[in-house]
Amino acid sequence: MTDTSRFPPGLLFREDGHVTDWVLSALVDGEEALLSAEATAHVDSCEECGARLGAMAHGVFALEAEVQEWAKAERARAPFPMVAFGMVGLGLVLGSVGFAVMRGDEWRELPHRALTLWRWAKALVPWLFERMPVLPMVAWGLSVLLIVAVGLAFVARELSKQERLS
Structure with a gap:
């Protein structure tokens, strides 16, 4: 993978030294190849970033479950004629x-x-x-x-x- 297919350094870390939400979103989506080894290592070692990653993943999975429930209810309400x-x-x-x-x-x-x-x-x-x-x-x-x-x-x-x- 070339460097142009990775996140630019400005999107990896915030001013306080923790990773950005972009990095956490890429990790939740399984797109680790877009990130530098330094950013993934930071998430693994930092408690605050790990907690933010867990909260983001929980939100994504909770939303997915809600969407699936809504789709199931819609199919039951209006089946194909x-x-x-x-x-x-x-x-x-x-x-x-x-x-x-x-x-x-x-x-x-x-x-x-x-x-x-x-x-x-x-x-x-x-x-x-x-x-x-x-x-x-x-x-x-x-x-x-x-x-x-x-x-x-x-x-x-x-x-x-x-x-x-x-």
Whole structure:
């Protein structure tokens, strides 16, 4: 490690001879490589700096525990909505079917078809999700199967074309 990757001497020690909070923060973060051997030796031998290091580490770990508790409470309060998975699945199904069916000049009708599908989806989706809460998972599973089936059909078609050419 070069000297430019270490703390400059002015950041290591205070005027009273003890290490700065920068040094203690680097030690708490496990960044001893940024410090000089003199600064780490001082923290090891000085009771006041050792106590400051302990207090800083305690504060960091206490804050980490509080953040973890808060995150756990937030996940319990607002889990990811299953409707989002259903909408993604529905989009995958519609997109896969649309691309599998399109050929020739039919792509010009795609905006009209998409608008029609959007209108139907806006009308039907709230009604379906109120009555069938498992629908998003089923739609996602079917969309994955459909995508795999379309992909396999495409690969089989390409392989048969190559066999005919050779």
